[in-house]
Amino acid sequence: MSDLAIHLRITPPGLFGSRRARRLVERNIRVYRRQWIFFVSGFFEPFFYLLSIGVGLGKLVHPFHVDHHVIAYTAFVAPGLLASSAMNGAILDSTFNIFFKLKIAKTYDAVLATPLGPRDVAIGELTWSLLRGSAYSTAFLIVMAALGYVLSPWALLALPAALLVSFAFGAIGMAATTYMRSWQDFDKVSLALIPLFLFSSTFFPLTQLPGWAQAVVRVTPLYQGVALLRGLDTGFLSWSMAGHAAYLVVAGLVGVLAAARRMAALLLP
Numbered sequence: 001m002s003d004l005a006i007h008l009r010i011t012p013p014g015l016f017g018s019r020r021a022r023r024l025v026e027r028n029i030r031v032y033r034r035q036w037i038f039f040v041s042g043f044f045e046p047f048f049y050l051l052s053i054g055v056g057l058g059k060l061v062h063p064f065h066v067d068h069h070v071i072a073y074t075a076f077v078a079p080g081l082l083a084s085s086a087m088n089g090a091i092l093d094s095t096f097n098i099f100f101k102l103k104i105a106k107t108y109d110a111v112l113a114t115p116l117g118p119r120d121v122a123i124g125e126l127t128w129s130l131l132r133g134s135a136y137s138t139a140f141l142i143v144m145a146a147l148g149y150v151l152s153p154w155a156l157l158a159l160p161a162a163l164l165v166s167f168a169f170g171a172i173g174m175a176a177t178t179y180m181r182s183w184q185d186f187d188k189v190s191l192a193l194i195p196l197f198l199f200s201s202t203f204f205p206l207t208q209l210p211g212w213a214q215a216v217v218r219v220t221p222l223y224q225g226v227a228l229l230r231g232l233d234t235g236f237l238s239w240s241m242a243g244h245a246a247y248l249v250v251a252g253l254v255g256v257l258a259a260a261r262r263m264a265a266l267l268l269p
Helices: 003-010 021-032 036-041 044-055 073-104 107-111 118-147 153-177 183-199 211-218 221-234 240-267
Strands: 064-066 069-071
Touching (some): 044 118, 073 107, 073 118, 073 153, 073 183, 107 240, 118 153, 118 240, 153 221, 153 240, 221 240
Antiparallel strands (some): 064 069
16 A cells, blocks of 8 residues: 555544545446436435326315415425425435445445545445435426426525435434344334325424324424425525524434444444
């Protein structure tokens, strides 16, 4: 190994990793150039939900009151599905793909033979998850605008807000994946994501749930993202949105630090 490689190997990467993490992102880009169909597949589930609601169900539900504002049902659901799209984009890479690389293909064993360290792996994979989440969110936001579901100029901030959703779910998903031992453990991922998707105020106001259920939903990450994106898309702004954004940032930071530590424990002798 060259003197430069040895120096890079032993240099502390700092809290947020280093430029070396970009090499892992470049690797993922090269891999997906020939597997692009898998990259775009996660976008379609919330997109089809949006179309079905706009074409069918939305016409059966009359406008209703949300936080003292009257809003059409399709405009209510669209930001929730945008948050779900950001979640899907991040969680696909930070769970299934990382488990395959970590447990099956042993990709990271080869990566650590280079100057990259465990924290570089965590930062690089999280960056890739954010790129995938941002691609899904951008495409979904364009569709929302084309269908007339963007109601406020504040929706320009919906894309960076969606990135916060991807950041939180990507980091939490990565940290959780380091504890998984077999493919059967991914049943637990579905068990967590499906209730989040259905009950995080995506399809109906939170006030329709019992009081104890509202308290549970309010502390979940998808609800924080849905509430933040809905406020920006509709222009119904409040100070609570700053709290939603802070929650997602903290969740993402805790997740990536936990993932980096677990990566080091699993991969380094």
